[in-house]
Amino acid sequence: MKLGVITDGISRDFEHALTVMNEFGLDHAELQFLWDKEVGDLDQGERARALDLIRRHGKAVACISRHVFAGMPMTTKAGDAVHQRHMDGLKRCIEMAHQFDCPLVRIMSGRKEMILFGTHGAEQWNVAKGAWDALLPLIAPAVELAQTEGVMLVVETGNGTMINSCWTGKKLIDDLDAKGTLKILWDPANNCWAHETAYPDGYQTMQDGYLGHVHIKDVQVDTPKASLEVRPMGEGQLGDQFQPMADALRRDGYDGVVSFESVYHPGNGDFEAGFRVCIERFKATFG
Numbered sequence: 016m017k018l019g020v021i022t023d024g025i026s027r028d029f030e031h032a033l034t035v036m037n038e039f040g041l042d043h044a045e046l047q048f049l050w051d052k053e054v055g056d057l058d059q060g061e062r063a064r065a066l067d068l069i070r071r072h073g074k075a076v077a078c079i080s081r082h083v084f085a086g087m088p089m090t091t092k093a094g095d096a097v098h099q100r101h102m103d104g105l106k107r108c109i110e111m112a113h114q115f116d117c118p119l120v121r122i123m124s125g126r127k128e129m130i131l132f133g134t135h136g137a138e139q140w141n142v143a144k145g146a147w148d149a150l151l152p153l154i155a156p157a158v159e160l161a162q163t164e165g166v167m168l169v170v171e172t173g174n175g176t177m178i179n180s181c182w183t184g185k186k187l188i189d190d191l192d193a194k195g196t197l198k199i200l201w202d203p204a205n206n207c208w209a210h211e212t213a214y215p216d217g218y219q220t221m222q223d224g225y226l227g228h229v230h231i232k233d234v235q236v237d238t239p240k241a242s243l244e245v246r247p248m249g250e251g252q253l254g255d256q257f258q259p260m261a262d263a264l265r266r267d268g269y270d271g272v273v274s275f276e277s278v279y280h281p282g283n284g285d286f287e288a289g290f291r292v293c294i295e296r297f298k299a300t301f302g
Contacts, residue, residue, distance in 0.1 A: 215259070
């Protein structure tokens with residue numbers, strides 16, 4: 016499989032991150048924060064500098080990963096100031112994707128309401144009424160823009176977002192009739208908070224063309240205590256699932272990139288050190 020890394024998980028010094036990628040033979044750079052800016056906020060000079068570094072280091076760009084729609088409340092309306100600000104950021108990311116010959120642009124899905132669907136009384140007393148229906152017209156303009164611009168969007172299964180499982184990701188795509196333009200960015204560690212087992216449950220949900228991109232990290236969640244711990248790869252609750260996940264991706268001919276998301280540090284805030292602890296296991300499992 017094609018292996019990559021979200022570069023700011025090594026360092027926001029972009030040239031240093033690319034150098035470390037060379038050290039470990041990783042060919043696909045996922046761009047989220049470069050230097051002191053999020054992708055979509057780089058000016059033309061900074062874009063040109065980044066593209067020159069990518070070419071000099073012989074890398075491909077896997078995904079332009081801005082936090083589009085992240086944190087957006089479900090009171091937001093399509094076309095209002097908050098929504099337009101996110102759409103403007105998406106437009107800049109699509110421009111960057113074309114410039115960097117990148118096939119994917121990430122979006123998120125707004126601030127999470129806890130219970131979206133229910134029956135036998137829950138629909139009256141527990142469901143956040145209208146939250147799911149409010150999400151669809153917020154994402155639809157992004158899908159329309161991507162169709163016009165000829166790029167593929169991937170919606171991340173994220174903590175604290177409306178799409179926090181493969182099941183909700185698939186439902187969003189189906190409800191928008193957007194399978195040709197929107198796919199799932201599968202982050203199985205994030206899905207642990209929603210108690211979705213990565214393999215086989217989450218993986219099988221995405222069969223028939225719903226999977227677009229993959230993030231890998233390991234965590235331990237404690238939902239009752241509202242607590243999350245990032246752990247070295249293989250030492251969290253996904254430890255026994257990574258190999259079956261990798262085997263299934265190979266078996267089914269997944270041809271996208273698997274990006275390591277380096278968000279672990281060994282207690283001292285040094286994320287590059289955390290990357291170095293985990294990367295060989297990542298390569299051995301998914302390489």
